[in-house]
Amino acid sequence: MAYSLLERINSPQDLKKLPAGQLAPLCEEIRAFLIESVSKTGGHLSSNLGTIELTVAMHRAFTTPMDKIVFDVGHQCYTHKLLTGRRQQFDVLRKLNGLSGFPSPRESVHDAFIAGHGNTAISVAIGMARAKKLKNEPGKVIALVGDGAFTGGMVYEGMNNIDTLNNLIVILNDNKMSISKNVGSLSRYLTVLRTNPEYNRAKANTETILSAIPLLGSPLVRALQGGKALLRRGLYHSTMFEEMGFQYLGPVDGHDVIKLTELFQNLHHQTAPVFVHAVTVKGKGFKPAEENPGEFHGVSSFDPSHALDPDVAPAASFSTCFGQHLEALAESRTNVCAITAAMKYGTGLQYFYRHFPDRFFDVGMAEQHAVTFAAGLASQGMLPVVAIYSTFLQRAYDQMIHDVCLMDLNVVFAVDRAGLVPGDGETHQGIYDPAFFRQIGIPVYSPCNYAELTYWLEYLLDQGKGPRAIRYARGGEPETLSLLGCSKQPYDVYKAEGPAKTAFVTYGTLTAEVLKAAQLLKQQGTDVDVYKLVQINPLPDGLCEELTRYDHILFAEECMEQGGIGDSLGAALSEYRWPGHLTLRGVHSGRAIPHASVAELREVLGLDASSLANAIERD
Template sequence: MLERIQEPKDLKALSIEDMEPLAEEIRRFLIEKLSVTGGHLSSNLGIVELTLALHYYFNSPDDKLIFDVGHQSYVHKILTGRKDQFDSLRKYHGMCGFIKRSESEHDVWEAGHSSTSLSAAMGMAMARDFQGRTNQVVALIGDGALTGGMAFEALNHIGHEQKKLMVILNDNEMSIAPNVGAMHNYLMKIRAGRHYKKAKEEIEALLKRIPAVGETLAKTAERFKDGMKYFLIPGALFEELGFTYFGPVDGHNISQLLDTFRQADKVNGPVFIHVLTRKGKGYTHAEADSHAWHGASAYKIESGQMIKAVGAPMYTEVFGNMLIELAAHDERIVAITPAMPGGSGLMKFAERYPKRMVDVGIAEQHAATVCAALAQEGMKPVFAVYSTFLQRAYDQVVHDICRPKLNVTFAIDRAGFVGPDGETHQGVYDIAFLRNLPNMVLMMPKDENELRRMMVTAQQYDAGPIAYRYPRVNGTGVKPEEIIEPIPIGTWETVREGERIAVLAVGPMVQLAEEAADLLRPLGISLHIVNARFIKPLDEEMLLRLAKGRYQILTLEEGARLGGFGSAVQEFYADHGLTLSIKCMGVPDYFVEHGSIKEQRQEVGLTAENVAAQVQQMLPRSKRQRA
């Protein structure tokens, strides 16, 4: 049957009885395709029937189906004509792993960060009403995303405005409230029926007409009804926010889902549908460990064994292990993460120090201010956060941490390109948005040992906020140092002595500069390479020495060129009235899409060959010709 589905209207030609075997076909398709490409497996296996029901009942794209985050949209992509593109999933110039408006008219909202769907739904419902249209607006949000503060802001606004729209909670972790059986099912049906509100209004009007005691009886009945609601209706919280609540509904029962949609569609106002699904459904390995299979690499279908490249440990792993060592000697250290303990390398830390490991959920703003308060009270909070998610807490970093100069440590993971997750997750903006903040210290290591040294530096630092950023790649494989010394704040390291041109490189770009130097050596060109490990403060003494030595400067960073490290170097020389030839290589002014990190670097010119070519362009003409 799957071969017959090219667009949502093809689905409507099937019977409801056809849906169950179609769901199994889709699961087999996903398991087979993702075993090769990798991707978000468990969340998509859990949402098969719910997505089928949505496209069966609603009319996309006229009806707006809004997926929160988008990593649960693979089934939606299959049903909207992209089944044949799955071999290119998350590959360079291939199909995006998230919702992408340029891919399909059915992709009505783009998001790689969570908790935006409800606000988007409200905006679309408002636009619909302004324009006099009658389409339905449906927001699909997960239980994790519902912890985000933005989701609560939207719930509050939607409940107040009473716009007609649906919020579907895909609850695949835990039940918010227990199903109370027959009474619950009865209430769910009659509350959406046309006669329920009319009967309620008639009873209230009748009570109010009773002389002397009518108003009192009506108020008493209302209080009784509200009190009983907390016993009989699981979604009382959402009812109080102004929604009509349905659920919990079995998210793998298509008939029940369709019946719920029909009942909910009768409500002239906001509806909250609570759906229970099982993450990883249909694949034993994913069901057993849905977290590990959330974002899976390629794997062997039968055994469930992940296929991963063998090499040096990831920087994330180095961070997690080193934090355990530091915490053993400093009881003030507390790790804070916004719903990413696994991705941030903190699972071992959580096992060793469960009371000093705090997962606040998808709530980066809250996490940052919690860290600020911890620091104010004498603790040493370490905020482990992806670069792209730190963007969500910018006001708190500015207002609550940097302004009062509080000693919060930022462990910024996924700094630089992130590969298959693409443009919504690229960690290329944190240099630009952090280096302009007063009191901030910002570092990036060239290898694993230097990351450990930076962590010791941060642990011993007490003069304000300090951050170390590290990439989503394996380390260089250097031998671990037995004695780990801190690094003096604001000092750089000369990696290679050379002439004429000094390359100031940040993080992994140091290795890139060395590769370029090796290409240039046979041409008689000797590069001077500096490990610019402190992005802020700059090593001003070294910059002045380079100016005195009449070096031309080339900066290398895997970050936004506008406002980045290279800009800081240019500003320094301009402030000192020094005129030097300075070239900056980094990420240009556009969003780089998904692919491998190698392909992303190639796209923006961050390769050894391009660095060598840039160096040759900077040489005097006579020297360039000889080369």
């Protein structure tokens, strides 16, 4: 498809030169481009299709990098990247050394802040707006926040501290609610009126004059403001945002690029923090995504002309295996509940939800609440299973310590996307959970294939004492690991043909690389035994005794080297006064992990088979 307008936009200044009548056609070209591009590379689709007009209007009305656009989560930033000169890099979106799927200040001066987790944009924007005030810098700070972010408490913590920042604009991208027909015309009229610079100046002057009247001035101002508040309450059914100090504007049509541009241009004269409520359609312009926005939130490559509902026949993965088996186990275990944080489909819990809706809880982007809520359930005899991505579970670290561990409550953590994660880069890696579970004494199991996942999930549900966790990778099981079958022991040993003085120790899907490394060494005349752990914390009984007979041990894990399970093994071996040499291979602290495939990430980190084999030879 030809993109005659889009190809003319290589910077925000090019957009400003475009005639107003060509903005809507440009938005349609962007929509077509994103569908075509993401269908090839994978990425976040629904959220980007819903924010095209909003983003075009922002760049038309504001000037980055003087004005700062802060995205909440950041997965809706693709149009922003197109308008800021990165169109030709979209064929390597989320690829190694390619375009990030999230805003990245290292990538462009137009990206104000990195954004991989939700609920953060308002707090960041307040900090930026305050810094501009302190430094007497011009420009606005605009936070684009999806309605899903408002399920997390940090949004409200931020809004409670907006003060009188008249360079702060918060745009709510609301794709869940519709504009009420009976108040639509009047609310639109008031929005136009209240965004007019002359209105704001007149309002300020009137209140100043009234306040100066002796005795009666202040009561008159309060009465005027109170009357307006009553009117707003009738129109909008809520004055929460205005009570927090915002000037509330909306609801407005989030797909009317002309009206949005006019509104944003008028905000150059704002006298208070502004909250713009824009109503959009998630997945706008692509019917499968409009009908199933959750399923098309993050996608792999697909055929746009044959895009099926992924929920009808989802690809086999650890997540679907977990979800289907939990549903089956819950049939006879009536105290089992399932909790997720805005990731019902991502964690495979749609199966549980359909069968046991009364025992399923999606708490939104509120991981802290999810864990403490689970503690409340457990304290009353229920068995909550908290299914959260590893990268997001770390947000609930305090709640795990204080609300679950101190009372030794019966909570099962199902840690999805554990280990290295492709595509999303440094903000989404699941490389911390083994270390923090180890620090707070939670038992952890890490299956390497579906058979182990189903066996150990059932084991953990029936164990029935204290918090425990099971962690598993994103995507499907490697074929080589599927052939291993189910280990019903805390660890297995794969012996070399000859006597070995060297051993590999590992867990999870990294086992595939370690077994391959052992084969490479065998071909070079070196025999190496492989220990595959399922129970990774605490270390299985008898493991250290076995390992002390080796001269050299290499422990490999997709986790932080500092404080990880390898560190735990090193400490345990030292207690045995083992004289051998331990090599740790994991992720070094302070190292940013790029966006790439898992295979590429393993090469970058030295966790691929060749690098592991070479490490044995060097040491």
